[in-house]
Amino acid sequence: MSLEIELDLPNLSRRQWLKGAGAITGLALTIGVSGLVRAAVEEPKKFGGDAMPGGLKDDALVFVSIGTDGIVSIVAHRSEMGQGVRTSLPMVVADELEADWSKVRVVQAEGNEARYGNQNTDGSRSIRHSFEPMRRVGATARHMLETAAAAQWGVPVNEVEARHHEVINKRTGKKLGYGELATAAGKLAVPARESLHLKTPAQFRYIGKQNTRNIDGRKIVTGATHYGIDTQLDGMLHAVIARPPVFGGKVKSFDASTALKVPGVVKVLELKGSNLPPLFHPLGGIAVLATNTWSATKGREALKITWDHGPNASYNSPAFRKTLEAAARKPAKAVRNNGNASAVLAKAKQKFEAEYYQPHIAHSSMEPPAATVRIINGKCEAWACVQAPQATLETVAAHLGFKPEDVKINVTLLGGGFGRKSKPDFVAEAALLSQAIKGKPVKVTWTREDDIHHDYFHTVSLERIECALDEKGLPTAWLHRTTAPTIASTFVAGAKGGAPFELGMSAVNMPFNIPNVRVETPEVAAHTRIGWFRSVSNIPHAFAVQSFAAELAHRAKRDHKDYLLDLLGPARKINPDDISDSWNYGESPERYPLDIGRMRNVIELACKKAGWGRNLPKGHGLGLSLCYSFVTYVATVVEVVVADNGEISIPRVDLAVDCGPQVNPDRIRSQVEGACIMGASLALSGEITFKNGVAEQSNFHQYEVLRINEAPRDIQVHIVEHGLDVPLGGIGEPATPTIAPALCNAIFAATGKRIRTLPIRDQLSKA
Amino acid sequence: MVSLNINGKDRQLDVPGEMPILWALRDIEHLTGTKFGCGMALCGACTIHLDGEPVRSCVTPVSAAAGKKITTVEQISADPVGKAVQKAWLDLGVAQCGYCQAGQVMSATALLKATPNPSDEEIDEAMSGNICRCGTYPRIRAAIKQAATGAEK
Ligand code: FES
Numbered sequence: 051m052s053l054e055i056e057l058d059l060p061n062l063s064r065r066q067w068l069k070g071a072g073a074i075t076g077l078a079l080t081i082g083v084s085g086l087v088r089a090a091v092e093e094p095k096k097f098g099g100d101a102m103p104g105g106l107k108d109d110a111l112v113f114v115s116i117g118t119d120g121i122v123s124i125v126a127h128r129s130e131m132g133q134g135v136r137t138s139l140p141m142v143v144a145d146e147l148e149a150d151w152s153k154v155r156v157v158q159a160e161g162n163e164a165r166y167g168n169q170n171t172d173g174s175r176s177i178r179h180s181f182e183p184m185r186r187v188g189a190t191a192r193h194m195l196e197t198a199a200a201a202q203w204g205v206p207v208n209e210v211e212a213r214h215h216e217v218i219n220k221r222t223g224k225k226l227g228y229g230e231l232a233t234a235a236g237k238l239a240v241p242a243r244e245s246l247h248l249k250t251p252a253q254f255r256y257i258g259k260q261n262t263r264n265i266d267g268r269k270i271v272t273g274a275t276h277y278g279i280d281t282q283l284d285g286m287l288h289a290v291i292a293r294p295p296v297f298g299g300k301v302k303s304f305d306a307s308t309a310l311k312v313p314g315v316v317k318v319l320e321l322k323g324s325n326l327p328p329l330f331h332p333l334g335g336i337a338v339l340a341t342n343t344w345s346a347t348k349g350r351e352a353l354k355i356t357w358d359h360g361p362n363a364s365y366n367s368p369a370f371r372k373t374l375e376a377a378a379r380k381p382a383k384a385v386r387n388n389g390n391a392s393a394v395l396a397k398a399k400q401k402f403e404a405e406y407y408q409p410h411i412a413h414s415s416m417e418p419p420a421a422t423v424r425i426i427n428g429k430c431e432a433w434a435c436v437q438a439p440q441a442t443l444e445t446v447a448a449h450l451g452f453k454p455e456d457v458k459i460n461v462t463l464l465g466g467g468f469g470r471k472s473k474p475d476f477v478a479e480a481a482l483l484s485q486a487i488k489g490k491p492v493k494v495t496w497t498r499e500d501d502i503h504h505d506y507f508h509t510v511s512l513e514r515i516e517c518a519l520d521e522k523g524l525p526t527a528w529l530h531r532t533t534a535p536t537i538a539s540t541f542v543a544g545a546k547g548g549a550p551f552e553l554g555m556s557a558v559n560m561p562f563n564i565p566n567v568r569v570e571t572p573e574v575a576a577h578t579r580i581g582w583f584r585s586v587s588n589i590p591h592a593f594a595v596q597s598f599a600a601e602l603a604h605r606a607k608r609d610h611k612d613y614l615l616d617l618l619g620p621a622r623k624i625n626p627d628d629i630s631d632s633w634n635y636g637e638s639p640e641r642y643p644l645d646i647g648r649m650r651n652v653i654e655l656a657c658k659k660a661g662w663g664r665n666l667p668k669g670h671g672l673g674l675s676l677c678y679s680f681v682t683y684v685a686t687v688v689e690v691v692v693a694d695n696g697e698i699s700i701p702r703v704d705l706a707v708d709c710g711p712q713v714n715p716d717r718i719r720s721q722v723e724g725a726c727i728m729g730a731s732l733a734l735s736g737e738i739t740f741k742n743g744v745a746e747q748s749n750f751h752q753y754e755v756l757r758i759n760e761a762p763r764d765i766q767v768h769i770v771e772h773g774l775d776v777p778l779g780g781i782g783e784p785a786t787p788t789i790a791p792a793l794c795n796a797i798f799a800a801t802g803k804r805i806r807t808l809p810i811r812d813q814l815s816k817a
Numbered sequence: 818m819v820s821l822n823i824n825g826k827d828r829q830l831d832v833p834g835e836m837p838i839l840w841a842l843r844d845i846e847h848l849t850g851t852k853f854g855c856g857m858a859l860c861g862a863c864t865i866h867l868d869g870e871p872v873r874s875c876v877t878p879v880s881a882a883a884g885k886k887i888t889t890v891e892q893i894s895a896d897p898v899g900k901a902v903q904k905a906w907l908d909l910g911v912a913q914c915g916y917c918q919a920g921q922v923m924s925a926t927a928l929l930k931a932t933p934n935p936s937d938e939e940i941d942e943a944m945s946g947n948i949c950r951c952g953t954y955p956r957i958r959a960a961i962k963q964a965a966t967g968a969e970k
Pocket residue numbers: 852853854855856857858859860861862863864873874875876
């Protein structure tokens with residue numbers, strides 16, 4: 051049975067494409083630097099999607115094709131990893147196009163940013179950046195269909211109207227289906243962008259509505275989907291790789307003789323590692339190639355390898371916590387300095403300080419990294435579950451020594467990503483192995499142990515906050531030292547100290563109305579690969595800042611909600627530049643100021659819906675938190691129950707979300723529900739520890755993630771309504787960082803026990 | 818050679834008896850609906866039915882399936898309960914990335930076949946072996962309840 055790649059590709063020969071040039075012009079040739087870093091570092095003048103590599107594209111000829119059978123094919127240029135983007139973006143096109151969703155097919159774009167614009171699916175950016183271009187794509191195609199119909203009837207174009215997959219002659223009531231118009235429309239010139247009439251919100255058929263079914267839903271429940279791990283090519287070998295257990299280590303010697311005797315094992319190959327910085331390079335190691343995954347795994351178990359563990363073999367988490375603490379207790383480089391916090395603190399009568407610890411965490415998407423590559427006649431083709439197809443293409447090309455135009459990256463579905471699959475090291479592994487066996491197809495599958503041991507981990511951090519307080523218990527000075535190995539170390543060898551995009555996630559842009567604010571970033575080295583994880587630096591920063599605010603409220607003997615509103619001060623808009631936030635999630639400071647009014651509003655909404663202040667039975671507690679993350683405002687109230695034995699359950703969570711206007715409301719809710727559960731998972735049990743440079747956890751028995759019986763039982767998502775005059779916010783990430791502080795604040799309310807070290811695990815039973 | 822009955826078809830597989838059913842399905846039979854998530858019976862992504870009973874195929878050798886009927890997600894709609902589960906999953910938009918959902922659907926179907934109207938505790942019991950990293954648990958619970966009432970009619 052040949053299961054050659056079934057990616058919903060339409061039958062091209064049957065289609066009349068709304069076709070034009072769409073030529074592929076020169077590809078950008080930058081290797082392996084994420085959009086996150088590039089956008090932050092290189093192009094400070096442009097904002098939003100325009101600042102991203104590849105920019106934004108709205109060429110209808112690239113994104114839409116219509117068959118004579120009326121089937122509309124729409125390209126999804128972003129990677130689907132559970133956020134619903136393969137539904138939501140084509141849905142935007144379909145709406146403006148007045149297409150019938152049941153006649154829409156979605157075609158997944160290969161990696162090609164010159165053609166599709168930026169495809170890097172992270173940073174909660176897809177809808178935020180592509181909503182307007184996709185509207186224009188749909189409107190362009192609608193205009194072309196209307197023009198074709200008007201010509202056919204010999205009437206002015208304003209006498210016809212596209213409506214639900216037909217163009218109607220408003221005078222005669224005659225109708226022409228999209229399929230009947232496709233050929234003629236495809237021959238027309240593309241109308242100028244300025245001539246387009248976008249729909250008014252009242253005319254939306256799908257945008258902002260609940261009625262659009264997930265394009266992949268049926269395939270998912272019938273097992274007919276194609277993820278990165280599912281690719282099958284004729285003659286393909288299955289590879290499993292033994293990678294250096296310690297980051298920076300390498301193979302000293304190995305003996306493959308036993309491995310080669312395992313039935314099904316075909317070959318054992320050494321894969322060279324790369325020098326620092328890690329970028330998206332393979333880690334190196336010994337690869338076992340077999341006729342099936344199980345044999346490859348058995349073969350790997352039979353390898354005898356002596357490792358040189360390299361410079362990180364003394365990386366131990368308890369000792370590193372001490373390193374972080376020591377660094378956080380010493381003055382360091384200021385990255386925000388409003389007023390004179392140091393002087394006020396030096397003279398303060400009343401002070402309060404606290405330290406919060408967030409360990410490393412692993413992404414552990416349910417689908418581990420997996421990729422298949424073959425090379426035919428000097429052309430490389432890959433199928434992979436990648437968030438960043440263009441970076442994948444560049445990485446693979448560089449490792450093979452190929453020109454980018456000789457590499458094709460087919461993007462499969464992603465069985466979760468959360469930031470891990472932005473890093474295509476696993477695709478480069480498959481490419482190198484295929485190249486080593488004359489281009490034969492190779493699938494590299496990471497086992498769960500590989501995934502947890504060799505993640506690009508969320509960083510470990512120690513957040514220290516110190517305050518001077520007035521007689522009312524409100525801060526007059528705020529000093530925050532955010533101390534963590536930086537993501538920048540993945541791109542620049544030896545990089546230390548927070549990068550602007552890390553600091554701009556709830557550290558420098560801490561929104562409280564305090565006259566003297568100083569934020570410092572002590573320098574500590576990374577000893578493993580550091581990557582971005584859903585909501586990134588907001589996770590430790592919001593944990594610290596929002597816990598600290600609750601601690602201050604308690605000391606002032608105030609209600610946490612009232613105190614938090616006082617901390618924020620009156621509704622106003624803050625220019626991020628004024629608080630040393632040069633990043634602002636890549637968005638314009640004018641269009642996306644820090645809006646204290648919206649913060650206050652989500653707090654009020656979450657508290658109202660949760661019944662803040664209500665009487666609770668013994669052992670119950672309500673906890674509140676707020677986070678501005680990926681230009682979206684989220685306030686969360688967690689209700690916790692702490693049993694006498696310290697066992698924690700979460701009967702209810704209320705999340706108030708202000709993400710600007712809603713494009714696909716059901717997927718907004720599902721992202722917030724999922725972020726809530728992931729946030730609870732991280733808070734309760736998420737921790738990777740290192741011993742002698744090796745991650746101590748290997749699979750879900752040690753790296754525990756939340757299960758249905760432990761998950762918050764009732765998750766209520768309350769979304770603030772907005773029109774299109776308000777700019778769009780992100781939604782995949784923003785709710786995640788609110789959970790740990792809200793939960794810990796709830797635990798304090800229930801028990802009087804303050805948690806400053808995550809995960810919570812059994813800290814309450816010890817107490 | 819191992820003889821297996823997979824989704825109603827008799828198959829002869831040239832694999833060692835200790836190969837887990839998961840890899841026989843995925844790599845030999847190219848039935849990739851059944852997913853790999855952990856390989857240690859910890860996550861439920863690989864759940865199949867063996868004579869109607871849910872088992873973790875990543876730790877169940879093909880030899881254990883001799884003379885029994887293997888049902889995978891690709892075939893579960895042939896079962897009215899499986900079909901009701903799939904419908905509820907679609908109606909409530911349960912899936913996010915979808916990767917765990919084959920296992921969830923198989924576990925939920927087995928639960929509802931044995932317990933047509935499960936309590937929350939029974940849902941926890943039957944479903945806590947299935948991890949969803951995307952966090953679709955509230956909708957899974959709701960969909961099981963909806964499929965239960967749907968199946969009654
Ligand atoms: S893969 Fe079998 S239970 Fe996880």
